Amino acid sequence: MKVLAILLTGILASAVSGQKCNGFAALCTKPLNQVAFPGTHNSYAVGSTASANQNFNISRQLADGIRMFELDLHLKNGVVELCHTQCDNVLFLDAGPLSSTLTVFKSFLDSNPGEVVIITFENYDNVPAATVAPLMSAAGLTDYAYAASAGTTTWPTLADLISQNKRLIVFTDRLVDYANYPWLMLTTDFFSDTFYIYWNITALNADCSIDRPSGVKLPLLSVHHAVSTPVLGTNPRDPNVVYVPAVASVATTNSYSNILLHVATCQNVGYFPNFVRVDYYDQGDIFRAVDAINSVEGQRDGGYKTTANTTTAPAAASTGTGTSGTVGKPGGSHSIRVRGLWEAINALTILLLAVTLTFHA
Ligand SMILES: *[C@@H]1O[C@H](CO)[C@@H](O)[C@H](O)[C@H]1NC(C)=O
Numbered sequence: 001m002k003v004l005a006i007l008l009t010g011i012l013a014s015a016v017s018g019q020k021c022n023g024f025a026a027l028c029t030k031p032l033n034q035v036a037f038p039g040t041h042n043s044y045a046v047g048s049t050a051s052a053n054q055n056f057n058i059s060r061q062l063a064d065g066i067r068m069f070e071l072d073l074h075l076k077n078g079v080v081e082l083c084h085t086q087c088d089n090v091l092f093l094d095a096g097p098l099s100s101t102l103t104v105f106k107s108f109l110d111s112n113p114g115e116v117v118i119i120t121f122e123n124y125d126n127v128p129a130a131t132v133a134p135l136m137s138a139a140g141l142t143d144y145a146y147a148a149s150a151g152t153t154t155w156p157t158l159a160d161l162i163s164q165n166k167r168l169i170v171f172t173d174r175l176v177d178y179a180n181y182p183w184l185m186l187t188t189d190f191f192s193d194t195f196y197i198y199w200n201i202t203a204l205n206a207d208c209s210i211d212r213p214s215g216v217k218l219p220l221l222s223v224h225h226a227v228s229t230p231v232l233g234t235n236p237r238d239p240n241v242v243y244v245p246a247v248a249s250v251a252t253t254n255s256y257s258n259i260l261l262h263v264a265t266c267q268n269v270g271y272f273p274n275f276v277r278v279d280y281y282d283q284g285d286i287f288r289a290v291d292a293i294n295s296v297e298g299q300r301d302g303g304y305k306t307t308a309n310t311t312t313a314p315a316a317a318s319t320g321t322g323t324s325g326t327v328g329k330p331g332g333s334h335s336i337r338v339r340g341l342w343e344a345i346n347a348l349t350i351l352l353l354a355v356t357l358t359f360h361a
């Protein structure tokens, strides 16, 4: 009787408090592996150059509702930096020290106690766990980081993670040290990552092949939802193929219907799409699509922004007039011309770069 009373009090308390987890009451009771998180591809790669994948920085992404982030680790003069491909080449993109970006996550988690955030590192320069971990501690993030056991299928609910204040989930693609840093978790112990190079939306939506680890089904799934334009080579499976994001069609790629069509291809082969990562998340309907996967569509605080004119941003967003939620219907012809030109310039830059690299190789 006493137990029942305590239980009832608990239920009543959460009902009265109106607790929300990542913005939705309905997500509180779901284990993390049954929740879909809106994510960005190369979250740090912001700007208007050929090596950018986003219009807005990570603090804006957090404020807008992105909850899954991908950070590429490189070493530059002994400092761990976030760079696209290379740090030392002006044609690529150097987003500065990892330590600066970690402070952005720290202040977000401090001021948003009901939010769970996921970071995945792609550790290109084999930075040891013993180097990454002190940066996390210095930023004040280690206490937030949750440690799961490799391969687990029993994750805590979002409400559990929130009440334990373990609201940061950190993955890396190599060099873990579970004995010393159990919260730094190897991606291939936890999630499958879909293939990531497609030249058109039809090919993208029809496929859910797993690239990392090749063909292996793990308990969680990360869906890479992006269309690219080839620059050198045309076979997406050729390891030497060079490509840029297909910026002209990004609002269509990221439309509600296209995201859900692609995700359905994965659901049809038995996956739950935990992480849905896009380029230029401000274009299209990533939030509404992910909310639909979570069965909370329409319940997001502040509603959904229309695809086009959010704020002035470099590259795609500045000229965007893409139509939200429609398949095969990109923005007006003017914006296509402008964006197409931008894409062509990017393609040229990358081509020059490829030639330069070949010369120097
Ligand atoms: C991030 O972008 C916002 C505008 O979207 C800007 O106000 C803010 O200063 C930027 N933060 C950093 C660290 O660059």
Ligand SMILES: *[C@@H]1O[C@H](CO)[C@@H](O)[C@H](O)[C@H]1NC(C)=O
Residues within 6 Å of the ligand: 197, 198, 199, 200, 202, 203, 236
């Ligand atoms: C779409 O792209 C795939 C490769 O990603 C290619 O095989 C296919 O022919 C393309 N389809 C069209 C209609 O261009």
Ligand SMILES: *[C@@H]1O[C@H](CO)[C@@H](O)[C@H](O)[C@H]1NC(C)=O
Residues within 6 Å of the ligand: 306, 308, 309
């Ligand atoms: C933004 O988009 C809406 C809907 O397409 C349109 O009515 C409005 O004029 C646009 N605003 C700007 C500043 O472009």
